[in-house]
Amino acid sequence: DVVMTQSPLSLPVTLGQPASISCRSSQSLVYSDGNTYLIWFQQRPGQSPRRLIYKVSNRDSGVPDRFSGSGSGTDFTLKISRVEAEDVGVYYCMQDTHWPFTFGPGTKVDIK
Amino acid sequence: QVQLVESGGGVVQPGGSLRLSCAASGFTLSTYAMHWIRQAPGKGLEWVAFIRFDGTKKFYVDAVKGRFTISRDDSKNTLYLQMNSLRTEDTAVYYCANPTVVTPGTAYWGQGTLVTVSS
Numbered sequence: 001d002v003v004m005t006q007s008p009l010s011l012p013v014t015l016g017q018p019a020s021i022s023c024r025s026s027q028s029l030v031y032s033d034g035n036t037y038l039i040w041f042q043q044r045p046g047q048s049p050r051r052l053i054y055k056v057s058n059r060d061s062g063v064p065d066r067f068s069g070s071g072s073g074t075d076f077t078l079k080i081s082r083v084e085a086e087d088v089g090v091y092y093c094m095q096d097t098h099w100p101f102t103f104g105p106g107t108k109v110d111i112k
Numbered sequence: 113q114v115q116l117v118e119s120g121g122g123v124v125q126p127g128g129s130l131r132l133s134c135a136a137s138g139f140t141l142s143t144y145a146m147h148w149i150r151q152a153p154g155k156g157l158e159w160v161a162f163i164r165f166d167g168t169k170k171f172y173v174d175a176v177k178g179r180f181t182i183s184r185d186d187s188k189n190t191l192y193l194q195m196n197s198l199r200t201e202d203t204a205v206y207y208c209a210n211p212t213v214v215t216p217g218t219a220y221w222g223q224g225t226l227v228t229v230s231s
Binding site for chain 1: 157
């Protein structure tokens, strides 16, 4: 199975400051069709997860443009340009290139 | 308004069975590949099972293979997860979702249903 790792696992941030989460996979996430299937989710406290980004860098409708995804191969990053209070929660990456699909352990973002 | 509503969770003894349901409204389930994803109390997310949009392919995580079965009733627009031979480590909130759709704004999650396996 593809192992997904995230760092850091805990990220205290200052409101208005940028934040960055790294996600790495144990093997390349490039699929045979040339696409890379890497998703980012946000889970706010007490809520279901919500997809933010799909195929590495495609932002979902309604997701603020302060969220951006980048990366390739085995190395990916989620960036928040200016953290707001509503961004508190746990962020997960998930690969949907190889079966079984696998999640990273999550990065908990809170306010300093 | 698009909604996914899970039901069927509860408390069951080890070795028992449960069938989870996920009723969709506002969209047609058979349009999308659908997944079950679980989250043990205080833990991270774990992908459990997948059914292709046309029902022709199903995949499972090794931990549930041979015990869980994913299915869909298009006439009821409902997704199911039949869970047999339940173990304590199956205790989790179970979500239905279609997180792998490659169209913006069409990835939906339910609110989850809690399954507790305990004697």
